[in-house]
Amino acid sequence: MASPIPEATSELALAVFVAIGSFLAFSFFLGFYMRRTAKNFEGWLVGRRDIGPLVTGFALVASYLSGWAIFGNAGLTYTYGWSGSWLVGTVSIMGITICLVLGYRMRRYVALGARTVPEMLKIRFESRFIQALAGITMIILLLVYCVGQYKAMATVWTMTTGMPFHGSLLFTAILVLIYIAIGGYAGTQWVSSFQGILLTVVGWILGVAALIWAGGATLIADRLALQTYTVPGGNTTSIPLDKYVLPLHASSGLAFPGVDYIGAIATVFMFLFMATGFPHNIARFLGVRKISKREYWTMFCILVIGGLTPLWIGVVGLAARSVWGDSLMSPRFWPMYGDSAAVLTSISIGVPLAALFAASVFAAAVATLAGMSMIMAANVTRDIVHNLHPRFSPQKLLWLTRFMLIPFIAIPLWWVFTAPPPILSEFMASSAVAQAGIFFFVVGVSMHWKRATKWGASATMIYGLILALLHPKAYGGNFGLNHWGIWALMLMFGSAAVYFCVSLITKPLPQEKLTTLFPTKH
Amino acid sequence: MRWTVKLTLVVMALCIALVPLLAYFVGGWQAYWGHASIAIVFSILAVLIKTKYYWEEN
Numbered sequence: 146m147a148s149p150i151p152e153a154t155s156e157l158a159l160a161v162f163v164a165i166g167s168f169l170a171f172s173f174f175l176g177f178y179m180r181r182t183a184k185n186f187e188g189w190l191v192g193r194r195d196i197g198p199l200v201t202g203f204a205l206v207a208s209y210l211s212g213w214a215i216f217g218n219a220g221l222t223y224t225y226g227w228s229g230s231w232l233v234g235t236v237s238i239m240g241i242t243i244c245l246v247l248g249y250r251m252r253r254y255v256a257l258g259a260r261t262v263p264e265m266l267k268i269r270f271e272s273r274f275i276q277a278l279a280g281i282t283m284i285i286l287l288l289v290y291c292v293g294q295y296k297a298m299a300t301v302w303t304m305t306t307g308m309p310f311h312g313s314l315l316f317t318a319i320l321v322l323i324y325i326a327i328g329g330y331a332g333t334q335w336v337s338s339f340q341g342i343l344l345t346v347v348g349w350i351l352g353v354a355a356l357i358w359a360g361g362a363t364l365i366a367d368r369l370a371l372q373t374y375t376v377p378g379g380n381t382t383s384i385p386l387d388k389y390v391l392p393l394h395a396s397s398g399l400a401f402p403g404v405d406y407i408g409a410i411a412t413v414f415m416f417l418f419m420a421t422g423f424p425h426n427i428a429r430f431l432g433v434r435k436i437s438k439r440e441y442w443t444m445f446c447i448l449v450i451g452g453l454t455p456l457w458i459g460v461v462g463l464a465a466r467s468v469w470g471d472s473l474m475s476p477r478f479w480p481m482y483g484d485s486a487a488v489l490t491s492i493s494i495g496v497p498l499a500a501l502f503a504a505s506v507f508a509a510a511v512a513t514l515a516g517m518s519m520i521m522a523a524n525v526t527r528d529i530v531h532n533l534h535p536r537f538s539p540q541k542l543l544w545l546t547r548f549m550l551i552p553f554i555a556i557p558l559w560w561v562f563t564a565p566p567p568i569l570s571e572f573m574a575s576s577a578v579a580q581a582g583i584f585f586f587v588v589g590v591s592m593h594w595k596r597a598t599k600w601g602a603s604a605t606m607i608y609g610l611i612l613a614l615l616h617p618k619a620y621g622g623n624f625g626l627n628h629w630g631i632w633a634l635m636l637m638f639g640s641a642a643v644y645f646c647v648s649l650i651t652k653p654l655p656q657e658k659l660t661t662l663f664p665t666k667h
Numbered sequence: 668m669r670w671t672v673k674l675t676l677v678v679m680a681l682c683i684a685l686v687p688l689l690a691y692f693v694g695g696w697q698a699y700w701g702h703a704s705i706a707i708v709f710s711i712l713a714v715l716i717k718t719k720y721y722w723e724e725n
Contacts (some may be wrong), residue, residue: 235702242710246717362696389690413686445714483721
């Protein structure tokens with residue numbers, strides 16, 4: 146073994162503490178400053194609609210690159226070798242660009258009063274029902290997504306401080322509460338932009354450093370070719386890691402996306418639809434100002450640079466596998482296993498990088514958790530309560546939003562506490578497929594397709610939620626749906642079929658009402 | 668729809684089709700970074716269509 150697996154030291158713990166503390170302090174000051182400029186809750190949600198391309202671009206990078214990208218991708222490639230790269234998102238730049246192309250039209254809905262994605266749907270379809278349904282759908286899918294963020298933070302804390310995993314989980318939950326309490330979520334666009342820059346810089350540095358640390362690209366590939374798959378927990382197999390598919394045994398192995406090319410192709414479409422399908426991504430365009438073509442290209446360049454970060458984290462996992470073999474799959478590393486590859490590699494390279502990486506994972510995970518908790522709380526208050534009872538006072542709504550943060554922070558925490566997912570990004574992909582399949586069409590396409598109807602959008606959300614329950618590792622097995630790729634394709638293309646077919650057989654809004662949303666070009 | 672847009676969309680579709688083919692026939696690092704390169708080509712074309720033919724801010 147070229148390099149021993151590092152252990153936590155007091156020097157490392159102190160450096161991580163300082164890095165995370167600095168991040169919290171900076172977020173607080175930025176959030177505090179921006180909160181002063183936002184006169185009310187609505188102002189906080191969309192600002193003054195004066196955000197430029199640089200800030201919007203990096204904020205979009207931050208909201209897209211949550212714990213899966215900056216952390217979980219190393220776990221994927223460490224565990225599955227090249228076949229893990231399908232979920233790394235080597236093509237994710239395609240999806241994030243589609244989000245840029247389709248999502249920019251959100252500006253039009255802000256001018257018409259939308260402050261959240263479900264509110265945009267209410268305006269698009271003139272339907273309160275669809276606003277409430279979108280709110281409920283988002284809550285269900287985002288709760289699953291939050292689970293991964295806790296695991297990312299707790300793993301980093303455990304690996305760098307030596308604290309037991311469950312203790313780290315509780316500690317990270319406290320940090321999330323502190324982050325929210327000090328207003329880290331305020332001025333979202335600016336704080337997110339700062340986080341986007343941090344994630345991109347650290348991700349690139351760690352990726353390049355890991356490549357050098359492991360002896361270079363050729364050596365990594367050569368060593369990887371000699372390795373076989375090991376199940377989390379330590380059971381070895383004779384299945385080689387040298388191909389882009391990993392033929393795991395049926396039926397449980399079929400739940401892995403890289404098991405064959407059906408699963409692989411499904412992941413490509415997942416990444417095509419996913420960035421637009423994430424409501425927290427598309428919401429980034431709510432506060433953007435009118436921009437020029439040159440600025441649009443600038444924003445695109447930022448997305449390309451940021452969009453390559455997940456690949457660099459994937460490189461870290463491959464490097465770690467080539468150096469340490471399957472050591473991290475042993476019971477000693479329960480429940481983190483391959484997910485500990487990135488943080489351990491960063492420690493091996495040096496304490497300063499490890500501290501920066503810890504702060505980055507923390508930034509990605511805590512900001513996503515705080516942001517998603519806020520979105521879910523707003524889903525309850527604005528999209529359900531206020532939608533059904535418009536006379537509810539703003540003061541009560543604000544208090545209700547604060548109160549609702551408690552269950553939305555506690556539920557995913559409890560989930561990780563009782564059943565931590567072995568491979569973080571693989572777990573999060575389940576939620577990503579559902580968000581991609583549902584919201585790409587319901588939100589992204591509806592902004593551009595006049596013929597879409599509220600019935601088509603509603604049927605898509607209901608279909609997508611039912612299919613989400615039929616995930617191979619949920620209830621799909623009871624119905625013979627054991628193959629992840631088939632499930633994902635059924636969810637995404639089934640949603641598309643439902644959306645277009647139901648829309649075409651039902652009545653759209655009258656032309657005069659659509660004129661505001663789809664002005665004729667002159 | 669203009670023929671140039673149609674042609675660009677066909678090239679974009681080819682980019683998507685190339686992804687699994689590259690993994691199957693080439694593999695390794697070439698496929699890994701090749702996917703990213705294909706994604707960048709696809710994305711440039713998408714932004715080109717948007718800014719050249721469907722720009723909304725005029």
